[in-house]
Amino acid sequence: EAQVTQNPRYLITVTGKKLTVTCSQNMNHEYMSWYRQDPGLGLRQIYYSMNVEATDKGDVPEGYKVSRKEKRNFPLILESPSPNQTSLYFCASSDPRGQGTNEQFFGPGTRLTVL
Amino acid sequence: GEDVEQSLFLSVREGDSSVINCTYTDSSSTYLYWYKQEPGAGLQLLTYIFSNMDMKQDQRLTVLLNKKDKHLSLRIADTQTGDSAIYFCAESILGYSTLTFGKGTMLLVSP
Numbered sequence: 001e002a003q004v005t006q007n008p009r010y011l012i013t014v015t016g017k018k019l020t021v022t023c024s025q026n027m028n029h030e031y032m033s034w035y036r037q038d039p040g041l042g043l044r045q046i047y048y049s050m051n052v053e054a055t056d057k058g059d060v061p062e063g064y065k066v067s068r069k070e071k072r073n074f075p076l077i078l079e080s081p082s083p084n085q086t087s088l089y090f091c092a093s094s095d096p097r098g099q100g101t102n103e104q105f106f107g108p109g110t111r112l113t114v115l
Numbered sequence: 116g117e118d119v120e121q122s123l124f125l126s127v128r129e130g131d132s133s134v135i136n137c138t139y140t141d142s143s144s145t146y147l148y149w150y151k152q153e154p155g156a157g158l159q160l161l162t163y164i165f166s167n168m169d170m171k172q173d174q175r176l177t178v179l180l181n182k183k184d185k186h187l188s189l190r191i192a193d194t195q196t197g198d199s200a201i202y203f204c205a206e207s208i209l210g211y212s213t214l215t216f217g218k219g220t221m222l223l224v225s226p
Contacts, residue, residue, distance in 0.1 A: 042203070043158075048213060106158040
């Protein structure tokens with residue numbers, strides 16, 4: 001089944017404790033992206049990657065890192081989480097070369113709470 | 116810069132039609148999308164329209180595009196309680212992967 005998976009789905013942590021949220025897709029998509037969703041603010045893009053070893057900042061990159069060593073994986077790293085990073089995080093992937101719709105496929109989300 | 120605006124909330128009764136509106140500012144937008152987010156889930160593509168189209172119909176869904184006013188709407192006929200969700204409007208430009216999303220419209224369908 002074509003899908004985007006994220007782990008963990010839920011995480012409660014404390015300020016300053018490094019964490020990684022994994023994202024993996026099995027559709028051979030070149031483009032991957034991380035968003036955070038907050039009430040009243042909608043979806044905001046954190047980082048995106050056009051292909052392996054090619055990452056770029058989105059609208060709200062501060063406090064986050066990403067890497068793209070393999071096509072299928074795009075982990076989100078919080079080196080020193082703070083309470084304002086408490087949010088719902090989504091990973092997405094797409095293949096703009098495909099049938100032309102540029103549909104983004106979303107993971108199920110990771111709800112992060114930083115105390 | 117790019118901006119996509121939506122009303123935040125819509126409440127309808129089961130069986131009525133729902134119309135969710137969206138405005139965008141980037142005139143070079145090529146694809147316009149409607150995504151649906153059910154409670155506790157990620158976003159799923161509901162429908163899309165190319166900028167060279169005025170209307171697209173897919174079963175209970177009708178998308179209308181007014182390019183002159185940069186206005187997009189999603190009409191859901193015979194709205195059901197299962198349609199209760201958050202609906203996001205999004206735009207992208209041909210050849211670019213990044214989507215710009217609106218803040219989402221929460222649709223509440225009451226019996």
